[in-house]
Amino acid sequence: MYEILEKEVLSETVKRMVVYAPRVARKARAGQFVIVRNDEKGERIPLTIADFDAEQGTITIIFQEVGKSTAQMGQFQVGDAFANVVGPLGHATEIENYGTVIMVGGGVGIAPLFPITRALKQAGNQVISIIGARNHSLLFWEERMRAYSDELIVCTDDGSRGRKALVTEPLKEILQQRKDIARVWAIGPAVMMKFVSAATQPFGIPTIVSLNTIMIDGTGMCGGCRVTFTDGGSQFVCVDGPEFDGHNVDWNLLLERLSFYREQEQRALQHWKDHACRLDQAAETLEKERAHG
Amino acid sequence: MAKILPTRTPMREQDPQVRARNYEEVSYGYSIEEALAEAARCLDCARPTCMPGCPVKIDIPGFIRHIREGNYQAAVDLIKQTNALPAITGRVCPQETQCEGVCVLTKKYEPVAIGRLERFVADWEARQGPPPLPSLPPPTGKKVAVAGSGPAGLTVAADLARLGHKVTIFEALHEAGGVLVYGIPEFRLPKSIVKREVDYVRALGVEIVTDFIVGTTATVDELLEEFDAVFLGVGAGLPWFLGIPGENLGGVYSANEYLTRANLMRAYRFPEYDTPIAIGERVVTIGGGNTAMDAARTALRLGAKESIVVYRRSRAEMPARQEEIHHAEEEGVQFYFLTTPVAFHGQGGRVRSLECLKNELGEPDASGRRRPVPVPNSNFHIEADVMVIAIGQSPSPILAKTTPELTTARNGTVVVDPKTMKTSKRGVFAGGDIITGGATVILAMGQAKTAAQAIDEYLRTGVW
Ligand SMILES: Cc1cc2nc3c(=O)[nH]c(=O)nc-3n(C[C@H](O)[C@H](O)[C@H](O)COP(=O)(O)OP(=O)(O)OC[C@H]3O[C@@H](n4cnc5c(N)ncnc54)[C@H](O)[C@@H]3O)c2cc1C
Ligand SMILES: Cc1cc2nc3c(=O)[nH]c(=O)nc-3n(C[C@H](O)[C@H](O)[C@H](O)COP(=O)(O)OP(=O)(O)OC[C@H]3O[C@@H](n4cnc5c(N)ncnc54)[C@H](O)[C@@H]3O)c2cc1C
Ligand code: SF4
Ligand code: SF4
Ligand code: FES
Numbered sequence: 001m002y003e004i005l006e007k008e009v010l011s012e013t014v015k016r017m018v019v020y021a022p023r024v025a026r027k028a029r030a031g032q033f034v035i036v037r038n039d040e041k042g043e044r045i046p047l048t049i050a051d052f053d054a055e056q057g058t059i060t061i062i063f064q065e066v067g068k069s070t071a072q073m074g075q076f077q078v079g080d081a082f083a084n085v086v087g088p089l090g091h092a093t094e095i096e097n098y099g100t101v102i103m104v105g106g107g108v109g110i111a112p113l114f115p116i117t118r119a120l121k122q123a124g125n126q127v128i129s130i131i132g133a134r135n136h137s138l139l140f141w142e143e144r145m146r147a148y149s150d151e152l153i154v155c156t157d158d159g160s161r162g163r164k165a166l167v168t169e170p171l172k173e174i175l176q177q178r179k180d181i182a183r184v185w186a187i188g189p190a191v192m193m194k195f196v197s198a199a200t201q202p203f204g205i206p207t208i209v210s211l212n213t214i215m216i217d218g219t220g221m222c223g224g225c226r227v228t229f230t231d232g233g234s235q236f237v238c239v240d241g242p243e244f245d246g247h248n249v250d251w252n253l254l255l256e257r258l259s260f261y262r263e264q265e266q267r268a269l270q271h272w273k274d275h276a277c278r279l280d281q282a283a284e285t286l287e288k289e290r291a292h293g
Numbered sequence: 294m295a296k297i298l299p300t301r302t303p304m305r306e307q308d309p310q311v312r313a314r315n316y317e318e319v320s321y322g323y324s325i326e327e328a329l330a331e332a333a334r335c336l337d338c339a340r341p342t343c344m345p346g347c348p349v350k351i352d353i354p355g356f357i358r359h360i361r362e363g364n365y366q367a368a369v370d371l372i373k374q375t376n377a378l379p380a381i382t383g384r385v386c387p388q389e390t391q392c393e394g395v396c397v398l399t400k401k402y403e404p405v406a407i408g409r410l411e412r413f414v415a416d417w418e419a420r421q422g423p424p425p426l427p428s429l430p431p432p433t434g435k436k437v438a439v440a441g442s443g444p445a446g447l448t449v450a451a452d453l454a455r456l457g458h459k460v461t462i463f464e465a466l467h468e469a470g471g472v473l474v475y476g477i478p479e480f481r482l483p484k485s486i487v488k489r490e491v492d493y494v495r496a497l498g499v500e501i502v503t504d505f506i507v508g509t510t511a512t513v514d515e516l517l518e519e520f521d522a523v524f525l526g527v528g529a530g531l532p533w534f535l536g537i538p539g540e541n542l543g544g545v546y547s548a549n550e551y552l553t554r555a556n557l558m559r560a561y562r563f564p565e566y567d568t569p570i571a572i573g574e575r576v577v578t579i580g581g582g583n584t585a586m587d588a589a590r591t592a593l594r595l596g597a598k599e600s601i602v603v604y605r606r607s608r609a610e611m612p613a614r615q616e617e618i619h620h621a622e623e624e625g626v627q628f629y630f631l632t633t634p635v636a637f638h639g640q641g642g643r644v645r646s647l648e649c650l651k652n653e654l655g656e657p658d659a660s661g662r663r664r665p666v667p668v669p670n671s672n673f674h675i676e677a678d679v680m681v682i683a684i685g686q687s688p689s690p691i692l693a694k695t696t697p698e699l700t701t702a703r704n705g706t707v708v709v710d711p712k713t714m715k716t717s718k719r720g721v722f723a724g725g726d727i728i729t730g731g732a733t734v735i736l737a738m739g740q741a742k743t744a745a746q747a748i749d750e751y752l753r754t755g756v757w
């Protein structure tokens with residue numbers, strides 16, 4: 001079992017956990033991910049390794065509650081454990097001194113962006129970071145990002161923090177002003193990565209995105225995670241990625257594949273809520289009986 | 294001697310209409326009376342033609358003789374000398390091309406139902422409680438790592454444990470059993486049977502570590518620092534795709550994904566289990582092997598109204614077990630033979646139809662079967678909302694990529710010496726689908742037995 005050693009609430013829907021997984025911690029590198037399963041009936045869901053400590057045998061995961069599995073994870077407490085954690089999976093990020101780079105992070109994507117930002121800064125890059133979220137309460141790790149950025153721009157959709165803008169706005173401005181941008185990284189919702197890629201394409205700047213396709217095994221066995229490229233070819237995100245050149249990705253198909261199970265996902269969440277509710281009621285009744293007895 | 298009955302004793306089965314909608318096992322297996330009746334059909338040949346047909350050379354007349362004498366335990370023990378998993382092979386071996394295909398009776402009659410008898414004694418043994426553990430020799434102090442917990446890995450681990458070696462199995466998924474748990478469905482091979490075999494291997498002292506990808510979580514070289522030998526039994530998990538337009542539309546699955554969702558992840562019990570699967574009004578499966586039959590029949594059980602198989606050759610060339618094709622037909626699966634898919638078409642990112650060409654049979658190809666040749670302009674569409682591609686698979690490149698000294702063939706299979714299952718890398722052995730590409734349970738197990746002997750010798754002598 002993979003015990004939860006720390007739990008922290010980063011924003012309304014985003015939580016951070018430190019999990020005991022020594023085999024993964026020993027091998028992990030920035031950009032790689034794990035697959036976790038909550039319990040014996042759980043699905044296998046991929047999560048980026050946001051940080052790791054080989055000596056302590058721990059990894060850090062940061063997740064946004066978007067559906068049944070992540071909502072259930074959010075209820076887990078220190079001392080609880082995941083049924084399974086397997087990894088590290090996927091290729092690590094290639095860290096080099098590229099010159100000046102722009103790091104774009106949206107929502108929960110800021111978490112996996114952070115270790116890459118830190119590594120790039122330590123490798124000597126000039127780092128400009130742009131982070132954004134829907135509103136102030138969904139934003140986190142601003143200070144951490146600032147510590148490894150030469151320049152940090154914060155945006156929110158509603159202007160409750162930083163600039164009232166989408167991350168692509170300041171990005172486009174910088175690209176127009178500066179001719180020395182060597183590379184752009186973008187991690188966040190697929191739609192955000194799509195528009196970041198569209199923004200950098202006219203400038204011909206290599207743009208690395210970290211794809212979050214639906215996965216099962218994470219080892220190249222099912223092909224469910226496949227991404228289609230603009231030239232019609234395709235690859236498996238779990239073993240060939242998760243990072244790809246955003247200019248090659250067929251974003252529309254990627255977005256459609258991501259929403260394929262929407263109806264079932266809603267049913268799963270509802271089923272779980274009903275069930276969790278019944279459990280709560282049962283616990284309450286039990287408490288009352290105890291109090292009376 | 295009494296006259297031989299020309300036809301074999303039938304095996305009772307669930308009604309096709311009913312079973313096509315549930316996940317319970319299709320066939321009930323023989324009762325004692327039925328087994329005795331069938332055993333009586335065996336001629337106990339002095340030179341049994343059936344035996345060479347079995348890849349692990351089971352003493353078939355010998356075990357059937359024990360059945361006739363009512364000595365079921367002796368029958369199982371005899372089988373288990375060369376076949377560790379008779380409850381499984383009795384159910385899934387392609388008997389018609391192996392033991393039964395060359396039974397002397399086939400000259401005039403139906404062959405003896407060897408597979409059903411093998412299943413009968415194995416199931417009989419299971420009803421007697423957990424199998425007694427053999428007395429294990431004192432530990433040799435040698436340690437062996439086994440990658441993969443399919444039939445190959447389980448067999449090699451059991452054999453080596455019985456020889457006193459300390460064995461650890463490393464499995465990538467969260468459950469042990471390989472294709473037996475993620476691929477072959479419950480209605481054909483109940484998971485409880487696989488679990489019993491896994492429990493037995495554990496009871497022999499084998500440790501099974503799940504969530505461990507050899508090559509990634511630790512490389513083969515790292516394992517060799519801790520273990521005296523390594524056996525690679527990771528199967529052939531990389532699914533093939535057709536490479537035709539529209540293949541990445543939502544609703545187009547590889548058979549591996551479709552069956553893994555349904556079996557390993559229990560999507561047929563969604564939302565009690567978390568993993569979803571698209572049900573589909575009409576499901577089209579492309580391919581003609583066991584995997585295709587499993588997918589097409591799973592589709593019905595998940596609730597599809599129609600299930601259609603598209604195969605590029607004709608019925609006679611289908612590589613699936615006869616029984617599976619027959620069962621699929623009985624359950625209402627429809628077949629489009631001599632049909633080649635050319636494109637998937639969809640709307641809003643979801644698949645809607647499969648465009649196909651009709652084929653004619655041309656000259657024989659390398660496999661000796663007549664090659665299907667598409668007829669120009671014979672295009673037609675099959676409408677469906679779920680499509681499953683079941684055209685084959687090859688070994689995953691993960692091990693080869695992370696183990697430089699491992700020689701592989703062009704199709705990704707690991708090259709071994711067939712006498713010892715030694716790979717090109719010292720201390721590393723391999724067997725099962727990783728060396729053959731998608732094959733059979735019994736072949737994987739046979740190779741594992743050969744490997745176990747060679748590993749034992751290597752551990753004792755140190756000679757490579
Ligand atoms: C390589 C990789 C790394 C990821 N890293 C993180 C991370 O660090 N933090 C984080 O919060 N999320 C991450 N994700 C996404 C995360 O896996 C999904 O949010 C999660 O599986 C949703 O499960 P759910 O049951 O809570 O929601 P669901 O109800 O299943 O789905 C809600 C949304 O999540 C998407 N989704 C559903 N299942 C999967 C799946 N198996 N894989 C990916 N997306 C899915 C759906 O498209 C849908 O939009 C990552 C995904 C990948 C592929
Ligand atoms: C749907 C389907 C139906 C079939 N039907 C039949 C049938 O009716 N009769 C028959 O005889 N054969 C059938 N077969 C073929 C048969 O199942 C295989 O030939 C057999 O399982 C091969 O055994 P194996 O031990 O080599 O590999 P597998 O059974 O594939 O087991 C390999 C195991 O290794 C694990 N693994 C993979 N990579 C790694 C890694 N890097 N590290 C650790 N673990 C890893 C996998 O998760 C898996 O559990 C069928 C196959 C399929 C897919
Ligand atoms: S193992 Fe398979 S081939 Fe051999 S006797 Fe049994 S059913 Fe026949
Ligand atoms: S060949 Fe047929 S009849 Fe002869 S021993 Fe084998 S099973 Fe019996
Ligand atoms: S998740 Fe199955 S192949 Fe990538």
